[in-house]
Amino acid sequence: MNESTSTLAELRREIDRIDDELHSLLMHRAGIVMRVAEAKRRLADDSPPMRPGREAEILRRRCENDQGPLPAVVLARLWREIIAAFTRLQGPVEVALFAPRKSASYWDLARSHFGGGTPINLHASAAVVIDAITARGATFGVLPMPEEDEPAPWWPQLMANGPEAPSIVARLPFVSERGSNDTLEALVIAPMEHEQTSEDRSLVALGSKKEISRARLVGAFRTAGLGAKVLARIPPRGKFAEWLDLLEVDGYLRRGDRRVDQALAGDAGVERAVVLGGYSVPMRVG
Numbered sequence: 001m002n003e004s005t006s007t008l009a010e011l012r013r014e015i016d017r018i019d020d021e022l023h024s025l026l027m028h029r030a031g032i033v034m035r036v037a038e039a040k041r042r043l044a045d046d047s048p049p050m051r052p053g054r055e056a057e058i059l060r061r062r063c064e065n066d067q068g069p070l071p072a073v074v075l076a077r078l079w080r081e082i083i084a085a086f087t088r089l090q091g092p093v094e095v096a097l098f099a100p101r102k103s104a105s106y107w108d109l110a111r112s113h114f115g116g117g118t119p120i121n122l123h124a125s126a127a128v129v130i131d132a133i134t135a136r137g138a139t140f141g142v143l144p145m146p147e148e149d150e151p152a153p154w155w156p157q158l159m160a161n162g163p164e165a166p167s168i169v170a171r172l173p174f175v176s177e178r179g180s181n182d183t184l185e186a187l188v189i190a191p192m193e194h195e196q197t198s199e200d201r202s203l204v205a206l207g208s209k210k211e212i213s214r215a216r217l218v219g220a221f222r223t224a225g226l227g228a229k230v231l232a233r234i235p236p237r238g239k240f241a242e243w244l245d246l247l248e249v250d251g252y253l254r255r256g257d258r259r260v261d262q263a264l265a266g267d268a269g270v271e272r273a274v275v276l277g278g279y280s281v282p283m284r285v286g
Contacts (some may be wrong), residue, residue, distance in 0.1 A: 046132035049090035053195025054281035072285035076175035084115025096138035126154030168277030202278035224263035
């Protein structure tokens, strides 16, 4: 055995030792997760086992501290698998997915986030997904990112369902390569309020009897100290009897947040405003 062969053997033994340590730490983590599950059972806590806000902060720390040769997107994918696997130790997780086009791509997006072992069911409409989450028939729903001029927008259903409606809790993908040509995005809904993180955006839906200019709506939020932009607008048509606007607002807003009322206090044209949820701002890396 020459010196090079000996060095390779030593390096491989070191890799094996690291693998053993990683496995031991994963088993230790699993034990702690089981203790968390037991504590939640004692408290009769029936909330979904996944914590989208906390998970986003974990990934943000991992990616921001990544200084090695391993690409951040790969690191994030590894951690997503770890998070998803350990979450399922706390209880069943099932995903309902609606993809009107590029269903395989949306499936891959959901699979990348929720892990290889999580059941994902593809549904024929967004309404079925929202109903499944409302009835607790699924843990999380994945729906396409809202766009202008959609033939069947899904987000007004979250306005109509009142306090029992699911909330938007995450935006996918959370970690992606800067400059990537893949622009596919989705939102995650769940029967829980979105969690506050270090960097958030919220989605607010507005209903008005008359058309209000986008600039006027954005300006109203800006006056209240909230940056905003209009993501989608629906004029009165079919089942929609009013003008509907979906705004992305900088920062964390809860349902019933007074800052929304303050922003719209001087605009009598807005009949109602509903915070649909929000998400931790996705990361672009590389």
